[in-house]
Amino acid sequence: MNEELVDRIRGARRIAVLTGAGISTGSGIPDYRGPEGVWTRDPAAANAFTLENFMSDPAARRQFWRTYARHAAWRAEPNAAHRAVAGLDREGVAVRVLTQNIDGLHQRAGLAARKVLELHGSMRTAVCTRCPARFETAEVLARVEGGDEDPSCPHCGGIVKLDIVLFGQNLDADVLGHARNIAAASRLFLAVGSSLMVEPAASLCTLAVRAGATLVIVNRDPTPYDAVAAFVLRENIEDVVPELCAAV
Incomplete structure (x- = not known):
């Protein structure tokens, strides 16, 4: 892994993880826009x-x-990326997940429900x-x-x-407000497996960067927010997310 990246994220103690469909494809759940x-x-x-x-x-x-x-999500099990994020919490890191997914796999991986904000329900x-x-x-x-x-x-x-939340339906205002507070308080903001094309969830990246967080995007394809990220990783999510979590 890039040494500069490791140096930037080592010791981070307030981490927000925005996850999209790409984190769950390794669990057998197809994404939507790939x-x-x-x-x-x-x-x-x-x-x-x-x-x-x-x-x-x-x-x-x-x-x-x-x-x-x-739907494949009924049979899906958490994969290495879900488990690695949950492992941060077990190690005492202040981690919060802001997920665009509706599959519940972060909770099934062991992260407490109160630490997972389901932006889209x-x-x-x-x-x-x-x-x-x-x-x-x-x-x-x-x-x-x-x-x-x-x-x-x-x-x-x-x-x-x-x-x-269906297209044409607003996110719950309280949930979105909470997500914005978490993004603004984070020191490391990981955007994992999201196309970052759906707003307002994607704009949490900009909010975190403006508040001083290091933004790391892990996604197979380019996103509209790559230019504002400190690091963009095109590697396999199930491989790189555990490495990132171990580096912290």
């Missing part, structure tokens, strides 16, 4: 992930639920869009598998959606 990404191969599939389409089009909802009924729960009802997603998917292709709320008949 060369073989879900939406690269089938651009129309993204339509079901738009709030307006989901709320207005029953066909889009049926496609959405079919996608998640068989979680696929483990579902909500009614009309009343305050919440459900375990497994319960909703059991209905889908049973033939209810567009499950509605059993309490009020409203549309049920995963507890995630």
